[in-house]
Amino acid sequence: MSAAQAIPRISLLWLLVAQVLVIVPHLEHLPLWIIALWLVCAGWRVQIFRMRAQYPATWLKSGLTVGIVGGVFLSRGSLIGLDAGVVLLIAAFILKLVEMRTRRDALVLILLGFFAVVTVYLFDDRMTTVAFTLLPVAGLLAALIALQQSPQQQSPWPPLRLAGGLLLQAVPLMLLLFLFFPRFGPLWSLPMPDQRAITGLSDSMAPNDIAELSRSDALAFRASFEGAPPPRSQQYWRALTLDKFEGRRWSQSSEVRWAPAPPWTRAGEPLRYRIVMEASGKPWLFGLDLATTELERTRLMSDYRLERGRPVDKTLVYTVTSWPQALRELQASKPALRRALQLPADGNPRTREWAQQLKAQFPDEQARVQAVLSHFNREPYFYTLRPPQVGENSIDDFLFTTRRGFCEHYAGATAFVLRAAGIAARVVTGYQGGELNPSGNYIQVRQFDAHAWVEYWREGVGWTVIDPTFQVAPERIEQGLEQALANEQSFLERTPLSLLRYRHINWLNQLRLNWENLNYGWERWVLDYQQGTQLEVLQRWFGRLDSRDFLVGLVGGGGLVLTLIALWLFKPWRRERDVQQRLYQRFERLLARHGVRRLPAEGARAFAERAALALPGQVGHIRAFADAFEAQRYGGQPVAPEQLQQHLRTLRRALPMRWLQRDD
Amino acid sequence: MAMLKQRWQRWLHRRIPPANSVLLTQRRIFIIPTRIGAAFGLALFLMLMAGVNYQNSPAYGLTFLLAAVFVIAILHTYRNLAGLTLHAAGGRPVFVGEQATFRVRLSSNGGVHQSIALGWPPQELQRFDVSADGIAESEITVPAIRRGWLRPGRLRVESRFPLGILVAWSQVDLDQALLVYPRALPGELPLVAGIKDDDDDDGARAVGQGADDFQGLKAYQPGDSKRRLHWKAYSRGQGLLVKDFASLTGRDLWLDFDELQGDSEMRLSLLCHWVLAFSERQQPFALRLPGSVHGPDIGETHREACLRALALYGEGGR
Numbered sequence: 001m002s003a004a005q006a007i008p009r010i011s012l013l014w015l016l017v018a019q020v021l022v023i024v025p026h027l028e029h030l031p032l033w034i035i036a037l038w039l040v041c042a043g044w045r046v047q048i049f050r051m052r053a054q055y056p057a058t059w060l061k062s063g064l065t066v067g068i069v070g071g072v073f074l075s076r077g078s079l080i081g082l083d084a085g086v087v088l089l090i091a092a093f094i095l096k097l098v099e100m101r102t103r104r105d106a107l108v109l110i111l112l113g114f115f116a117v118v119t120v121y122l123f124d125d126r127m128t129t130v131a132f133t134l135l136p137v138a139g140l141l142a143a144l145i146a147l148q149q150s151p152q153q154q155s156p157w158p159p160l161r162l163a164g165g166l167l168l169q170a171v172p173l174m175l176l177l178f179l180f181f182p183r184f185g186p187l188w189s190l191p192m193p194d195q196r197a198i199t200g201l202s203d204s205m206a207p208n209d210i211a212e213l214s215r216s217d218a219l220a221f222r223a224s225f226e227g228a229p230p231p232r233s234q235q236y237w238r239a240l241t242l243d244k245f246e247g248r249r250w251s252q253s254s255e256v257r258w259a260p261a262p263p264w265t266r267a268g269e270p271l272r273y274r275i276v277m278e279a280s281g282k283p284w285l286f287g288l289d290l291a292t293t294e295l296e297r298t299r300l301m302s303d304y305r306l307e308r309g310r311p312v313d314k315t316l317v318y319t320v321t322s323w324p325q326a327l328r329e330l331q332a333s334k335p336a337l338r339r340a341l342q343l344p345a346d347g348n349p350r351t352r353e354w355a356q357q358l359k360a361q362f363p364d365e366q367a368r369v370q371a372v373l374s375h376f377n378r379e380p381y382f383y384t385l386r387p388p389q390v391g392e393n394s395i396d397d398f399l400f401t402t403r404r405g406f407c408e409h410y411a412g413a414t415a416f417v418l419r420a421a422g423i424a425a426r427v428v429t430g431y432q433g434g435e436l437n438p439s440g441n442y443i444q445v446r447q448f449d450a451h452a453w454v455e456y457w458r459e460g461v462g463w464t465v466i467d468p469t470f471q472v473a474p475e476r477i478e479q480g481l482e483q484a485l486a487n488e489q490s491f492l493e494r495t496p497l498s499l500l501r502y503r504h505i506n507w508l509n510q511l512r513l514n515w516e517n518l519n520y521g522w523e524r525w526v527l528d529y530q531q532g533t534q535l536e537v538l539q540r541w542f543g544r545l546d547s548r549d550f551l552v553g554l555v556g557g558g559g560l561v562l563t564l565i566a567l568w569l570f571k572p573w574r575r576e577r578d579v580q581q582r583l584y585q586r587f588e589r590l591l592a593r594h595g596v597r598r599l600p601a602e603g604a605r606a607f608a609e610r611a612a613l614a615l616p617g618q619v620g621h622i623r624a625f626a627d628a629f630e631a632q633r634y635g636g637q638p639v640a641p642e643q644l645q646q647h648l649r650t651l652r653r654a655l656p657m658r659w660l661q662r663d664d
Numbered sequence: 665m666a667m668l669k670q671r672w673q674r675w676l677h678r679r680i681p682p683a684n685s686v687l688l689t690q691r692r693i694f695i696i697p698t699r700i701g702a703a704f705g706l707a708l709f710l711m712l713m714a715g716v717n718y719q720n721s722p723a724y725g726l727t728f729l730l731a732a733v734f735v736i737a738i739l740h741t742y743r744n745l746a747g748l749t750l751h752a753a754g755g756r757p758v759f760v761g762e763q764a765t766f767r768v769r770l771s772s773n774g775g776v777h778q779s780i781a782l783g784w785p786p787q788e789l790q791r792f793d794v795s796a797d798g799i800a801e802s803e804i805t806v807p808a809i810r811r812g813w814l815r816p817g818r819l820r821v822e823s824r825f826p827l828g829i830l831v832a833w834s835q836v837d838l839d840q841a842l843l844v845y846p847r848a849l850p851g852e853l854p855l856v857a858g859i860k861d862d863d864d865d866d867g868a869r870a871v872g873q874g875a876d877d878f879q880g881l882k883a884y885q886p887g888d889s890k891r892r893l894h895w896k897a898y899s900r901g902q903g904l905l906v907k908d909f910a911s912l913t914g915r916d917l918w919l920d921f922d923e924l925q926g927d928s929e930m931r932l933s934l935l936c937h938w939v940l941a942f943s944e945r946q947q948p949f950a951l952r953l954p955g956s957v958h959g960p961d962i963g964e965t966h967r968e969a970c971l972r973a974l975a976l977y978g979e980g981g982r
Contacts, residue, residue, distance in 0.1 A: 107700055107828075111707040114730065118711045121722040130722045137726065141733070141827070148828045150779045150791045162826055166740065170732035177728035186717045314720075527721050558735075566739050582774060 005102040010156045011146035012049055015109060016042055018139030019097065022113050025120045025129055026090055029083060029193070031075040034090060037068070041098045048098070056098055064095060082191040086119050103147050113140045123193050125314065127522040138163045169569075172561045179538070180554045182547070183531045192313055198281045199447055201239050201429050204251035207394055210429070211385050211406040214481060216447035217498045220431060221277040221286055222520055224442035230271065230288070232433050233477050234324065236453065236465065237286045237445060239430040241303040245419075247344050248394050250412060250427050252303075255339065259302035262336070264290060264462075268325030276523045277316045283308050286430065286445075288322040289465075295319075302336075303426070304328055304463075317528040328462040332424070340424035340457060348395045348416065355420030365423055369456060369466060372417050376410060376471040379403070383473035385490040407476075410468040411452035424457040428465070433480055440517040446500070448481050448492065580633055583644045587625055590652055591615075604629060621651035676818070682837035685751040687773075688821070692834045693745055695738060701829035704734065737827045745823040745832040747773045748780065748794065752838035753801065757971070759936075760847040763805040764814050766840050770800045779825045784816045808844040811932070811975045815841045845975045848940055849933035853919075917942065917949040918960070932974050939974070943967040953977055 007015075023030070023038060047053035056064070068091045069079065076084040093112045100106055117133050117140075141163035142156075149159065199216045202209065221237075229235070242250035275286060285291075285298065285306040292300065295318040297309035306320075329336070362368040382404045390397035395413050398405055405413075411427050418425035432451035434443040453467040470477045476484035482491045482503070492498045499512045529537070538545050542553075588598050588607075596611045608626030612619045625647040631637040632644070680692050697705070708727055715723035753767035768782060772794045782804050783789035794800045806816050819840075822833035894905040919938055924931040935951065942949040943966075950959030951970045958970050 107703065111703060114707055114726070115711060115714075118714050118723045118726055121720050121726070122714070122718055125720065125722050130725070133722075133726070137729070144828065145826045148779055148825045150793050152793055153778070166733050166736055166826070167729065169736045170729055173732035173735060174725065174729040177731060178725055181724070181728065183724075184716065186719060187713070188717060190717045192718075526725075529721050530719050562735065562739070565736060569739055569743060579774070 005104075007100065007103060007106045008146055008149060008151055008153075009049070010149065010153065010159060011106060011143045012045070013156055014139050014143035014146055014159065015097070015106065016045070018110075018113055018136045018143055019093065021132075021136035021139055022093070022116050022120075023090060025124060025132060026086065026116070029123055030087060030090060031071070033071060033075075034087065034094070037091065038094050041094050045097050045100075055101065061095075061099060068095070080191070082122065082193050085191070086116075086123075089116055089119060106143070106147055110140050110144050125527055127519055127526075134167070138167060141166060169565050172565075173558060176554065176557045176561060178529070179534075180550050180557070182550055183529075183534050185531065198279060200280045200282065201450060203240065203282070204249050205242055205408050205412070205427065205429055205452060206249040207390055207398070207409055207412065208387065208406070210408040210450050210452055211387065213450045214385060214406070214448040215492065215494050217492055217495060217500045218447045219278050220280070220445045220447055220449070221275050222442050222444050222523075223273050223275050223434070224440070224524075225271065225273040229273075229436070229443055230324070232479075235288065235433050235443070236428075236451075236467075237288060237431040237434075237449075238291070238305060238428060239286055240284050240305040241426045241428050241455065243303070243339050243342070243426040245343060245412075245416065247347050247392075250415075253339055255335070256302050261300040261302060261304055262329045262333070263331075264304070264329065265327040266323050267327055268323065271322040271324065272319070273322070274317065274319045274524075276520065276528070277312055277318070279314050279316075280312045283311050285312070285316075285318065285320075287320045289324045290326040290328060291320045291322045293318050293320050315523050315527050317524065317533075329457070330460065330462045332457055332462075337424045337457065340426055341419050341422070343416070343419050348393045350393075350396045350400055351413070351417060352420045354399070355417050358417070359421045365458060368421055368423065369418065372414055372421075373466060373468060373471050376414075376468050381405070381410075381472045383407075383469065383476060383484055384488060385485055386488070407469045408452045410472060411454050414454045414466070414468040418454070418456050426455055428453050428455055432467075432477060435480075437513050437517055437520070439513060440520055442520060444516060444520075579641045580629065580644065583641060583648060584629055587629075587648055587651075590648070590655070591622075594655060604633075615655070618651060618654050621647065621654050625651055676835060677837075680834065680836055682839040684839055685749060686836040686838065687749045688745055688747065688834055688836075690742075690746065692836070693742060693832050694834065695742055695830055695832040698824060698829060698831045700824075701734070704730075704827075704829045708734070733827075734829060737830055740826050741823060741830040741832045743775065744777055744825045745780070745821070745834070747775055748777050748821075749773065750819070750821065750836055750838060752840045755840070755842045757843040757845060757975075758808045759845045760808055760811050762808055764808040764842050764844065765803050765805050766816065766842065768802050768804060768819065768838065770794045770802060772796060772798055777823070779823065781820075781822050781824075783820060785820055789820065789822065808842075811844050811846045811929075811977075812979050813841050813976075814844045843972060843975050845971045846929065846932040846936045848937040849930070850937050851934050853934070853938050917947065918952060919949060920952045921954060922952070928978065932977055936971065936974050939967060939970045 019038070019042070023034070027035075044053055044056075048055060069088070072084050072087045072091065073079055076087060078084050079088070089112070093109070093116050096105065096109050096112065100109055113136065117136055120129065120133055138160065142159040145159040145162050146153075146156075199213065199218050200220065201213070223229075223237075240252065241256065242252055243256055244251045244253040271288060273288075277286065285293065285295075285308060287293070287306055290300075290304050291306055293306060295308065295316075298318070299307055301307050308316075332340075358368050358371055362371050380403060383406070384404045385406060387398075387405045387409060388402045390402060395416050398409050399413055399417075408427075415425045415427045429450070429452045431445045431449040432453070433449050434445035436443055451469070453465060453469065455463045455465055457463055467477065473484045475486075482500075485491045492501050495501075499508065503509045503512075525533075525537075535545070542549070584604070591597075591611050594615060596607075596614045598607045602610075604626060608622055612622045615622065625644065628643055628647055632640060680686065686692070708731055711723060711727040711730070714720065715727055749771045751769040751771070753769045755764065755766045758764045770777070770780060770782075770792060774796060776796045777794040779791050780794060781789035781791045782802055784804070784806055787806060790802065790804055792800045792802045804819075806814065808814055818835035818837045820833060820835050822831050824831050897903075897905045919935050919942075921928075921931055921935065924934055926934075939949070939951065943962075943964075946962060948960050948962040950957065950961070951973065952958075953973055956973060958973055959966055
């Protein structure tokens with residue numbers, strides 16, 4: 001290893017810093033021993049640099065490699081797949097640190113680092129994360145720059161400053177590429193990140209499930225309407241229906257899960273809106289009432305839920321057309337109705353008895369439904385996020401003993417009673433309401449907006465929506481969960497730091513709404529900037545485009561941007577070969593920024609005197625520069641630009657900061 | 665291939681004609697990606713593939729950002745070299761087998777120039793920093809392999825700063841040349857005093873190193889060589905003393921090429937050694953090469969002339 005090939009200290013320093021910064025956003029999906037591995041390797045590397053340790057021997061390197069591959073297998077259960085792949089990548093990234101001897105090795109490490117940053121995005125593409133990753137990128141660039149510096153350079157900051165400057169100057173060109181670079185679909189399919197536990201609706205519902213979900217303030221989706229959004233009390237975002245009851249848990253029967261949608265009839269005015277959905281790890285999409293979408297590989301299923309071919313594992317944007325007054329399944333098939341009347345053979349005897357009474361009392365189906373709903377209204381039922389435990393006969397306990405419950409208790413009990421009373425009914429889960437972001441004119445729906453309600457089937461009308469929760473706590477539907485739980489003070493009680501708890505503080509709320517608006521824009525315009533959106537956006541701006549326009553835009557725009565940056569970098573208009581003259585020009589510009597301009601044909605001495613009069617505080621510095629300039633220029637003193645520069649610097653520091661300071 | 669090379673050299677000659685001082689401008693700077701740049705490009709391609717296959721906008725974004733950095737780096741790499749002036753600052757003659765040192769002065773016309781590499785490939789390039797408005801003296805060494813004029817040819821000046829993914833380079837001809845003397849080879853000396861066929865041969869064949877001896881010090885008299893002044897004694901306050909050598913007979917010493925055995929390079933090396941030895945001892949001598957005679961004489965100029973004659977022997981040199 002020749003001296004020229006050794007890795008400079010500054011480069012090593014920035015590599016270590018950048019490595020930490022690369023690993024930090026990965027931590028969420030890395031096993032913990034990776035941190036220990038990094039500490040050992042970084043310490044070792046520093047000791048090698050200080051000549052207190054040796055490079056690892058070959059047997060040790062192979063041993064470490066085998067150990068790490070084994071470790072990845074143990075902690076991830078496999079060596080293939082994205083998760084294991086990323087752990088291996090990071091481990092290699094760390095191990096290479098110890099092994100690196102030459103500049104070439106350092107380069108490999110830097111390139112690995114860039115790639116490791118890209119893999120961060122596969123797991124987490126939030127705006128904050130992406131913004132954070134600019135730090136490791138700048139660090140890696142600084143390390144790359146420091147590799148090229150001569151060993152005389154001792155300060156770590158210039159490479160970082162230069163890296164930052166390069167990144168800033170690259171931004172316009174990057175935007176251009178981002179806008180115009182043609183997007184196409186995946187070329188081949190790659191393993192996706194393993195599903196981590198995402199809070200959200202599940203495909204079954206037991207008492208307390210939704211109450212648990214309601215403790216989370218995580219975002220579920222955002223919806224922006226073309227016109228005015230419907231009133232809050234009509235915002236029932238459907239996810240799926242649960243038609244199978246097993247004593248405690250509601251779930252979906254397999255027939256409902258796979259069958260396509262039965263016929264339905266359009267009625268009324270449609271609603272059009274766009275939904276930006278967060279990753280849910282589940283295949284179903286959200287929409288109001290009966291919703292249709294153009295999204296590919298997405299179908300309306302037997303219970304009129306929207307389902308996509310594969311789970312939503314990253315932010316998904318789709319447009320929806322809803323028909324709130326559509327008539328659904330006017331002619332229900334016998335098996336379908338039988339499924340909607342199914343009940344376990346036994347259990348909950350008191351409820352069944354009550355249902356039989358109702359059936360006898362109200363021969364009309366609709367009157368029977370009304371009787372159930374008004375029962376919740378009339379009797380002392382309470383809406384609470386802390387429902388007491390219910391026993392074996394969960395519905396009996398709830399209806400007749402505890403009388404305290406969250407929406408899933410009311411929905412479950414209502415569906416049970418209706419079925420027992422001979423009316424086909426099912427539980428619907430989804431979200432209700434949401435928060436209107438006034439600056440962006442869209443509705444944000446969070447996990448605590450999760451809700452469950454009921455649909456029952458009526459001859460000649462089809463499926464009809466009823467919401468027993470409304471009977472108990474109308475403010476939940478009309479205003480939201482926070483208002484419904486006002487007495488109980490249990491809204492987001494486990495997350496005291498959630499900004500949503502402080503909506504009453506006006507400025508904080510405004511700040512939060514703006515921040516959320518920014519995030520919405522990020523998801524809507526950046527994350528979703530793929531094939532379709534790109535064409536849509538560009539056509540809106542530039543009219544119809546073909547591939548030649550893309551090329552012209554890229555090349556022409558790129559050329560223009562480069563020319564501007566080149567002009568800014570080289571400043572040909574102030575090229576002055578004479579060092580003294582150039583420094584004098586800088587002196588003039590500095591004073592001009594403070595309002596003293598040299599008149600045409602005004603001599604250096606006269607100008608300095610005038611400037612000294614105009615800026616009495618800096619007389620000394622101005623004279624010092626002018627004297628030195630005169631002495632060097634005309635007085636026969638040796639040329640010493642450093643001296644002039646020194647005077648200029650003191651003058652600049654003495655003057656108040658004005659405009660952008662230019663460094664040459 | 666050789667023809668292409670020749671054409672390239674001719675083209676280069678027209679574009680950057682030899683001169684003692686060359687300002688690097690856009691006409692004289694070439695810029696191409698390095699192997700590191702190719703690796704960087706490959707990494708960018710892989711990142712783009714990740715972006716395409718995962719339909720991941722941030723991955724696209726980072727790829728484009730780094731691609732834009734690549735493009736911007738062209739300007740920065742160019743800027744690091746442009747505006748630099750190279751002046752030939754001479755060098756000293758050396759002997760075969762030594763490292764010839766050429767001095768090149770780098771002066772900036774306003775910007776900082778970092779890590780400027782200079783050299784004659786295949787020698788490893790040496791790197792220098794030039795501060796803004798500053799001047800850097802660089803010494804570039806080339807092994808002296810043959811005697812005669814050493815013309816290293818076009819000096820390669822390149823800069824990979826800041827990212828190393830691109831190299832901006834130029835090849836300038838600073839019209840530099842150094843004289844390389846023959847290697848000095850100690851050995852038997854055929855000393856010829858005066859005219860070759862002198863009767864008095866006995867004292868003429870003096871032997872080796874002991875040809876003359878230091879006899880002691882004597883008082884300085886006007887006319888004594890100042891080079892022989894014993895300064896140490898003077899500083900001790902012993903007055904002006906002169907080192908006194910018993911010179912051989914008082915006749916001039918002749919170093920004759922034709923008297924020596926062996927091939928001509930061997931003879932030149934031997935002669936070189938003795939030219940140096942006699943000059944060291946302040947002894948007058950004469951050098952006779954086929955076709956030219958130097959001396960008898962003494963002093964620095966004589967020594968230089970002799971060495972030059974030895975260096976350029978047989979080259980019809982300059």
